[in-house]
Amino acid sequence: MKSEEIEVSELKKCINNYLQQIAKTEQENALLEEQLHQNVQENIQLKKILEEEKNRNRCLNKQIINSVYFYKKKLQDEKARLRSNYQNRVNENNMYFKKYFEYLQNSELRVKAENKKKDIQLKAMRILLKNKIMECETQQEKITNLETSPKKLPSQR
Known part of the structure; x- marks a missing residue:
């Protein structure tokens, strides 16, 4: 009987050890489940x-x-806008240069006309001058002829 009692006592010890291990394992499982639940919650929050x-x-x-897109x-x-401004300036400059060129052409034509007019006047004055010179020469000849010829009295004429 003692041996049976020892066996029973050992069995009781073994059962108690298993029960303690089971309790410990259940506690660990509960902790792990809670940790798992926390991890799942954290994972959900991280996904959010x-x-x-x-x-x-x-x-x-x-x-x-x-x-x-906006910029x-x-x-x-x-x-x-800059191209348009540039083109406008180019067009303005072209217009300015065209007007200036026209002005220069008109000025050139005016100067040529004035020169032609003055040339004509100069030619006319040369002709007049030649005529006057010729008149002066003829009068000079008349005067010299009169001086060299004997003087006639008015009654002799």
Whole structure:
């Protein structure tokens, strides 16, 4: 009986050890389940945060794309404005130079006309001068002829 009692006592010890191990394992399992639950909650929160960040990134990308489009459009408009201003200035300068060229041509024509008029006047004056010189020479000859010829009295004439 003693041996049976010893066996029973050993069995009781073994059962108690198993029960303690089971209790310990259950506690560990409970802790692990709680940790798992916390990890799942953290994972859910991280997924929410990740989704929010993705949405924020999408919004920022849209803003960037819109900004790039806006500034490209603005740049194109500015280039067009500058081209237009440049073309307007070129056209203004061309008009100015055309008018200046016309002015110079008109001035040249006026000067040529004045020169031609003065040339004609000069030729006319030369002719008049030649005529006057010839008149003077003929009068000079008459005077010299009169001086050299005997003087006739008025009654002799």
